[in-house]
Amino acid sequence: MKEIVPPAPIVQNQFESVRELFSKHVMPTYGRFELALHHGAGSYVWDVSGRRYLDLGGGIAVCALGHANAEITEALISQSQRLVHVSNLYYHEPQGRLAQRLCHHIAPGKVFFCNSGAEANEGLYKTARKFGHDEGRFEIITAINSFHGRTLAGISATGQEKVKKGFEPMVQGFRHVPFNDLEAIRAAITPTTAAVLIEGIQGEGGITPASPEFLLGLRKLCDERRLLLFIDAVQCGHFRSGRFQSFQRILEGVPGGDTFLPDGISMAKSLGGGFPMGAFWLREPYQDLLGPGTHGTTYGGTPLGCAVALKILDVIERDKLADNVRNLGLWIHNELESIAARLPGVVKGIRGLGFMVGIELRERSECTGFQKSDKAPSLQVVNRLHEAGVLTIPSGNQIVRLLPALNLARAQAEEGVAAIEKTLRSFEA
Numbered sequence: 001m002k003e004i005v006p007p008a009p010i011v012q013n014q015f016e017s018v019r020e021l022f023s024k025h026v027m028p029t030y031g032r033f034e035l036a037l038h039h040g041a042g043s044y045v046w047d048v049s050g051r052r053y054l055d056l057g058g059g060i061a062v063c064a065l066g067h068a069n070a071e072i073t074e075a076l077i078s079q080s081q082r083l084v085h086v087s088n089l090y091y092h093e094p095q096g097r098l099a100q101r102l103c104h105h106i107a108p109g110k111v112f113f114c115n116s117g118a119e120a121n122e123g124l125y126k127t128a129r130k131f132g133h134d135e136g137r138f139e140i141i142t143a144i145n146s147f148h149g150r151t152l153a154g155i156s157a158t159g160q161e162k163v164k165k166g167f168e169p170m171v172q173g174f175r176h177v178p179f180n181d182l183e184a185i186r187a188a189i190t191p192t193t194a195a196v197l198i199e200g201i202q203g204e205g206g207i208t209p210a211s212p213e214f215l216l217g218l219r220k221l222c223d224e225r226r227l228l229l230f231i232d233a234v235q236c237g238h239f240r241s242g243r244f245q246s247f248q249r250i251l252e253g254v255p256g257g258d259t260f261l262p263d264g265i266s267m268a269k270s271l272g273g274g275f276p277m278g279a280f281w282l283r284e285p286y287q288d289l290l291g292p293g294t295h296g297t298t299y300g301g302t303p304l305g306c307a308v309a310l311k312i313l314d315v316i317e318r319d320k321l322a323d324n325v326r327n328l329g330l331w332i333h334n335e336l337e338s339i340a341a342r343l344p345g346v347v348k349g350i351r352g353l354g355f356m357v358g359i360e361l362r363e364r365s366e367c368t369g370f371q372k373s374d375k376a377p378s379l380q381v382v383n384r385l386h387e388a389g390v391l392t393i394p395s396g397n398q399i400v401r402l403l404p405a406l407n408l409a410r411a412q413a414e415e416g417v418a419a420i421e422k423t424l425r426s427f428e429a
């Protein structure tokens, strides 16, 4: 990995003026932290006052190669000097090559490019509808605690009431059942069911990997009942588990695991490394279900976006970042496990795989340190980690997520783990 030279910090406190711009002109859809970020380099970012933070959130699993990566910058510059955008009415090489590369990492099939995770999932819903249309089948079974995006169909698919509230009626045709529960899925199948959609590792729901038995059982069940099996890999994909797809990692060494394949996969987040990109892959024989005129998007798979995504794949392969995620991910996991063992009054457990790690905190009622504030434990820890110079992502009330860049260095992981231990310790009674 290259040495990253951080730019000189800007010593000037502009936080209040930035916040004022937001409070006047930006819709208040996010509960934002008291931080205004200014620039970054690798796994570090600096706020407007020049303070440095170790970014273990990676823009929520987006910044695959960290911030201001020189090779991404170079790909952006050289492609933008040739061709930024052409309509999907025309062919261009970068989109074809990127589709080929993604299929190479999964299995033969075809790819559709779009601009976000929610939009990638929309493609899967439409595929399910097209697939079941002539038989009157349209229902999609998804999991409780899932997250599939914020469009109207996305919140309908998502198995969390909080995203639906106030936006009813939902798009029809989604049913939610407990995750990792094959019998619940079997019981939810009706004559109108067309597909099952799950995350390989639930992200927003709190870092819960699918079990190998669930994945294998689901494949068999979907085959028996002629249902499409879709995986939302928006957060857990793109080598975050240590393999291109989390199901590849979860099923490693499991008998029958190497032949497992879903029928469709949605991707986004790390795919563009910060350049907004989404995609979905369909395998044979479903890859041509969406024929000419059935689906589209103006910006999907532009030459510029595809050049960036291709560069990210080149760097991941050249620098063996999947191995880094595996090895360093295991190290982080083990370190956090021993911290959890030392601080049982604050931490309940550690979850996840690779660079998708969840620190499960004790309930407020179980930990006096959390009772000094009425904020959720996850928010309290994330805020105190900001004071310690580390960015992490809350997931619900009890879980703090680490989703760092795939090229995180060992020294940075050590720095992060030390800050996390100190911060968690500060909540001990």
Ligand SMILES: *Cc1c(COP(=O)(O)O)cnc(C)c1O
Binding pocket: 115, 116, 117, 118, 119, 121, 147, 148, 149, 150, 199, 203, 204, 232, 233, 234, 235, 236, 268, 269
């Ligand atoms: C982030 C996320 C989405 C939504 O992606 P957007 O790009 O925000 O639309 C969908 N599914 C999962 C699993 C996600 O983590």
